[in-house]
Amino acid sequence: MNDATTGVAMAVDPLVTRVLAPNPSPYTHTGTQSYLVGTTDLAVIDPGPDDPAHVQALLDAIDRRPVVAILCTHTHRDHSPAAAALKAATGAPVMGCAPLRVNGAGPGADAAFDPDYAPDRILQDGDSVAGQGWTLVAVATPGHTSNHVAFALPEARALFSGDHVMGWSTSVVAPPDGDMGAYMASLEKLIGRDDRIYFPGHGDAVENPQRLVRGMLGHRKQREGQILRLLRADPLAIPAMVARMYVGLDPRLARAAAGSVLAHLIDLRGRGLVHEEAGQWKSAA
Structure with a gap:
């Protein structure tokens, strides 16, 4: 089960450590999960909200090891804002999804998005970043947001699925930026992969991802x-x-x-x- 203790570094795989942010809500479940990948040098996936206590928890877990990259799956405010503080503390480049400004649907349509996200490198589908003993490969998965990217870790046959696939709930797909057709196509894309486990942005690790993804497709078709x-x-x-x-x-x-x-x-x-x-x-x- 998902340990909901915030701020504690928890090993979930020999190459993966999870740190839970203190932002539980009906939309985030127990909170946003940030992941450290690697043992000697590290990547940080989804640094989370701009919360000083969470940033410090990440720095404690990093424990002065070099950080190769700070990666963001998408720019909702519970996933990317801490990237700036973590970059300032570690010197690591920010990369992953493209920045996004949402237009339309009236005032505040982009309120859920991080307007200050400024990546040093945008990772397109298939692009990768690597460290000692690990590789992260971008898997474009638009739908939840138009800029959503998952990250595959081939060494563990794992996928960091962000908010595209979660163990506790289906993803919110809401216009003007959320696109149901793109979301369904991204689910179909994952069925064609052979990942053995997903580490999502919220909720338990998904240990039978193919079955869950097929179920999510079926759920959307029922709706x-x-x-x-x-x-x-x-x-x-x-x-x-x-x-x-x-x-x-x-x-x-x-x-x-x-x-x-x-x-x-x-x-x-x-x-x-x-x-x-x-x-x-x-x-x-």
Whole structure:
């Protein structure tokens, strides 16, 4: 099970150490998990929120060893902001996902994103960084965000899956930046890989990743079918769909559920299956 003790370096693999940030919430589970990869020299994956106590916990775990790279899977505020402080403390370059500025959907659309993220190197799909006894290879996995990147560790047949695949919950895919079609394609991409374990941004390590990814694809297809059935019966606005689809939902997650429904609707509209008129969504069938 996932030990929820924050600030403590925990070995989860001979090459991987985890440090949990003190930011639990309905969206982050027990908190954001930062990972140290390597033994002699290190990479840090997802340094986490800009929290001095968490940065110090990472420095304690690093224990004066050289840091080759600070890598970020994406730029949500619980994953990348500590990169700047960690770079200042270690001198390591920041790399991984591209910076992102979200436009559209009104004021505050980009509030969840880190506006100060400034990578020294952007890793494209297949690019790599290496240290003594380890290699990290970028695996582009857009969907949760358009700039999301996972990192494969071939020496352990492991994948640092960020928020794309998590053991505790499905990923939030919410417009304007979240893209359901891209998310589904990224899940399909992972099915074609042979990773034995995922280390996610939140929640337990995933020890049977192929089965989980297939289940996530099935879950999304079920949601898609549910939306189509509802709209074949009646035109509906998104709040009405959320109420029918997510019975018993924690009210704190209502916004995320609405975003997920919208992401499905945008994908379905792009495929010619639904359309919108004055805030009401209708089946094209």
